[in-house]
Amino acid sequence: MRKTLNPALIIRGLIKDVGPVPALDGRMKRVVSNISLTAHFGQVTALLGANGAGKTTTIECAQGLQTRTGGQISLLGQDPETADAGLRARVGVMLQDGGLPPAARPVALLHHVAGLYATPLPVDALVDRLGISEFADTSIRRLSGGQKQRVALAASLLGNPEVLFLDEPSAGLDPASRIMVFELIRELRDAGKAIILTTHLLDDAQRLADYVYIVDKGESVASGTVQELLQTSTESLRHRAMTFEASPRLDVTALLRPQLECTETRPGSYVLSGQLEPSDLARFGSWCQRLDVMPTSVHLASQSLEDVFLAISEGSMPQAPASSETNPQTMGIS
Numbered sequence: 001m002r003k004t005l006n007p008a009l010i011i012r013g014l015i016k017d018v019g020p021v022p023a024l025d026g027r028m029k030r031v032v033s034n035i036s037l038t039a040h041f042g043q044v045t046a047l048l049g050a051n052g053a054g055k056t057t058t059i060e061c062a063q064g065l066q067t068r069t070g071g072q073i074s075l076l077g078q079d080p081e082t083a084d085a086g087l088r089a090r091v092g093v094m095l096q097d098g099g100l101p102p103a104a105r106p107v108a109l110l111h112h113v114a115g116l117y118a119t120p121l122p123v124d125a126l127v128d129r130l131g132i133s134e135f136a137d138t139s140i141r142r143l144s145g146g147q148k149q150r151v152a153l154a155a156s157l158l159g160n161p162e163v164l165f166l167d168e169p170s171a172g173l174d175p176a177s178r179i180m181v182f183e184l185i186r187e188l189r190d191a192g193k194a195i196i197l198t199t200h201l202l203d204d205a206q207r208l209a210d211y212v213y214i215v216d217k218g219e220s221v222a223s224g225t226v227q228e229l230l231q232t233s234t235e236s237l238r239h240r241a242m243t244f245e246a247s248p249r250l251d252v253t254a255l256l257r258p259q260l261e262c263t264e265t266r267p268g269s270y271v272l273s274g275q276l277e278p279s280d281l282a283r284f285g286s287w288c289q290r291l292d293v294m295p296t297s298v299h300l301a302s303q304s305l306e307d308v309f310l311a312i313s314e315g316s317m318p319q320a321p322a323s324s325e326t327n328p329q330t331m332g333i334s
């Protein structure tokens with residue numbers, strides 16, 4: 001369940017057309033056709049979708065960087081397209097391409113950005129925290145993708161924003177930097193910031209997000225906490241698989257029953273798949289005992305966000321936006 005009070009961002013029925021597009025004989029192309037979401041303070045809200053699903057377009061409309069074709073957006077109680085400069089100072093943005101001047105040097109740039117705010121966060125603390133000092137004097141154009149990403153994150157935080165938009169925050173980060181950035185994002189969330197991030201990485205959403213909106217072909221098609229999405233009960237998602245390693249060419253007939261199949265994917269590696277029940281595990285144990293087989297590994301695959309995501313994208317799961325998220329009147333957008 002989600003908090004209902006005090007949302008930082010409300011989007012209802014967002015539509016965005018781009019173009020004119022030469023490939024469409026100069027017609028406009030609808031890249032977002034119906035996206036609704038609510039992002040709360042003290043939560044990480046993730047827009048999860050494949051490449052080209054419309055995530056960046058949505059958050060750029062939410063920031064007022066793109067003009068929407070239709071729908072309603074309220075960011076900190078204001079329409080971002082008509083809001084005054086005061087709104088910008090309360091919002092931090094890390095864009096996918098970084099948007100950093102290529103000739104600038106990271107620390108000098110961060111001091112410059114800090115100078116634009118009345119009460120910025122201390123530059124040195126952010127530089128230390130994000131490991132920027134090791135490339136402090138290298139020009140932005142010579143930084144690696146992950147280093148640029150950390151500078152862009154620091155720049156987005158300098159104004160101590162109430163709302164933070166992060167477009168693909170883990171793109172280009174090595175594992176250590178990813179852990180560092182994720183810890184910082186969680187701390188900001190715990191400090192009460194509203195964090196809205198986009199990702200096509202299910203793992204990122206699973207690790208970071210308090211609430212996830214799955215975006216597919218310009219529409220928000222499902223939403224919930226990771227746990228709620230995982231509990232979505234459909235036949236396709238109850239499908240499980242058990243992998244085990246043992247001697248090659250074993251007779252697996254005794255493991256089978258209707259709707260369960262077993263294949264030897266490579267010599268000695270078997271996958272038992274279908275609607276696995278506890279009784280199948282018991283049968284597996286007896287089978288091992290009878291054949292005097294000691295598997296070298298047994299792995300039971302549990303349902304992941306990836307299963308939910310793929311089921312939605314393949315159309316085998318009903319599209320299920322939460323009902324309270326679809327009615328503009330209930331959310332008080334004026």
Ligand SMILES: Nc1ncnc2c1ncn2[C@@H]1O[C@H](COP(=O)(O)OP(=O)(O)OP(=O)(O)O)[C@@H](O)[C@H]1O
Nearest residue numbers: 018019031049050051052053054055056057058200
């Ligand atoms: N100005 C434009 N002209 C033509 N097509 C556009 C334009 N802007 C966006 N698109 C298309 O709109 C779709 C959505 O783009 P968007 O960048 O929002 O996707 P995304 O979900 O953020 O993808 P990614 O994960 O790859 O960043 C894409 O197919 C993109 O090519």
